[in-house]
Amino acid sequence: MAYRRENGRTHMDKLIEHSLEFATKVLDYGISTTVRDPMDKNFAVIYNYSLIDPGPDDPASQPHRYLALMTMARFKQLDLLKHPLSSAVMQEKWTKFAITSLLVDLIFYVLFLTCLTIFVMDQGPLRPTEMDEQGCRNTSAGMKQPVNATSSFGSGSGRPKLTNWRIIVEKSVVTCLLLIRILLELLKLIHKRLSYFMSIEVYFYLSLYFSTFLFMYPPDSEPCMWNWMFGLVSIVLAWSLVLFQIECVSFTGLYSLMFQKVLASLVKVLLIFCFFIMAFAMAFYSSMRSSTPFSTVPYAILKTFDMTVGELEFVTYFVTADYGSFQTAVQCVFTAFVVIMPIALMNLLIGIAVGDIEGITRDAELQLLAIKVLH
Known part of the structure; x- marks a missing residue:
């Protein structure tokens, strides 16, 4: 292990990459016992880490610390990572x-x-009757809270200040914790440098912090409607990203990573089927425009997506409704839709999720070990 090639690779790296059997035997040599009988009171297992972690003073760790586990993770050698x-x-x-x-x-x-959720529950968006033209609280309509107006976007005219001490504390705590989270991300960026941007979850977290900042801005005023639009994104992302937070926990991490794998496969499938959704949406829009769900193109796309998961409402839109000369054509298009979308797509998704469950489990287990190695 005291030898490293010019390209930074060691003999152990070559074994890990090309010879799983010999690498396993080398790892076996790193484990010994004090006595043979496991029932003996003096029995103990001795691990010799020098084969895979020679330490910072070893020549193999110059100029960078050598750790064979990283090579195992890079070449996806699950059996070696699971070795004792x-x-x-x-x-x-x-x-x-x-x-x-x-x-x-x-x-x-x-x-x-927790603080973000409590703030959303306590504050809540304004009702349409409570808003002024800018989407802020209409204090001139007999509202109890005083206003200390200053400018329109952020500290804008007509934007009331917070007066409820509980809401003030909640918003202040969320803002402080947001700054701490951003500071932690900066520390990760300094440590990982460019590799920080190689993980897709980073962009989800950055979106969370950006939307939360706009939700809380300005910190001394009530959120207006445009704040609540970002608040909607913020609270959805905050709860969804718990999935990434628990991926390192032993009893939940495997299932979290499995769900991420299935979700990634689902997105790939939907990228293909979005063309079918668009095709049927335009067909329904052009022939069923008199029905409210198909009256505009965006509504038609949403309704078609809704129908894909089983909300067909056949009697309401394809039997009771009268489309004149389009009636037969609409029913033919609907028949093709049922065969292609709810039946073919759903069976494909089930096949992806269940049919390759062993592969998904193995990939998730490998990723879980790789996360532990990289941390």
């Missing part, structure tokens, strides 16, 4: 270093999510 020696190294590093940072990150996220 690899598991022991991961467990020790996880206990000493990673678990603290992940726990701090999780605690701050839970606090942020």
Whole structure:
């Protein structure tokens, strides 16, 4: 292990990449016992980490710290990552270093999510009768809260200040926690540099922080309608991204990653089937415009997507409704739609989710171990 090629690769790297059997035997040599009888009181297992983690002073770790587990994760060698020696190294590093940072990150996220949810529940969007032309609270219509007007976007004219101490505290806490979350992301960026942007979940988190900032801005005033539009995005993302937060937890991480795999497959399938959705939506729009759900192109697309998951409402829109000379054509298009979308698409999705469950489980397990290695 004290030898590293000019390209930074060691002999162990070559074994991991090309010879799983020999790499496994090498790892086996790193495990020994004090006595043969496991029932003996002096029995203990001794792990020699030098084969896969020689330490920072080893020549193989110059100029960068060598860790064979990263090579295993890069080449997706699940069996080697699950080897007792690899598991022991991961467990020790996880206990000493990673678990603290992940726990701090999780605690701050839970606090942020809780405070954001409480703020949304306590404040709530305005009713149409309570809004002025700018979408802010109409204080001139006999509202109890005083107004201290200043400008329109942010500290705009007619925007009332917060006076309820509970709402003020909730908004202040959310803003502070948002700043802490942004600071943690900056620390990750400094540590990972360009590799920080290689993960798709980063963009979801950045979208969350951006939408939350616009939801809370300005911090001393009540949110107007445009704030609540960003608040809608913020609360949906905040709860959805719990999926990423729990992916490192042992008893939930595997299922979280499996769900992400299935969701990724679903998105790929829908990218193909969106052409069918558009095709049928335009057909329904051109022939069924007299029905409210198909009166405009956006409504027709949404209704077609709704019909794809089973809300066909056949009697309402295809029997009772009269489309004149289009009646037969509409029913023929509807028949083709039922065969292609609810039947073919749903069976395909079930096949993807259930048919390859072993592959999805294996990929999720590999990704879970890779996450632990990289942390």
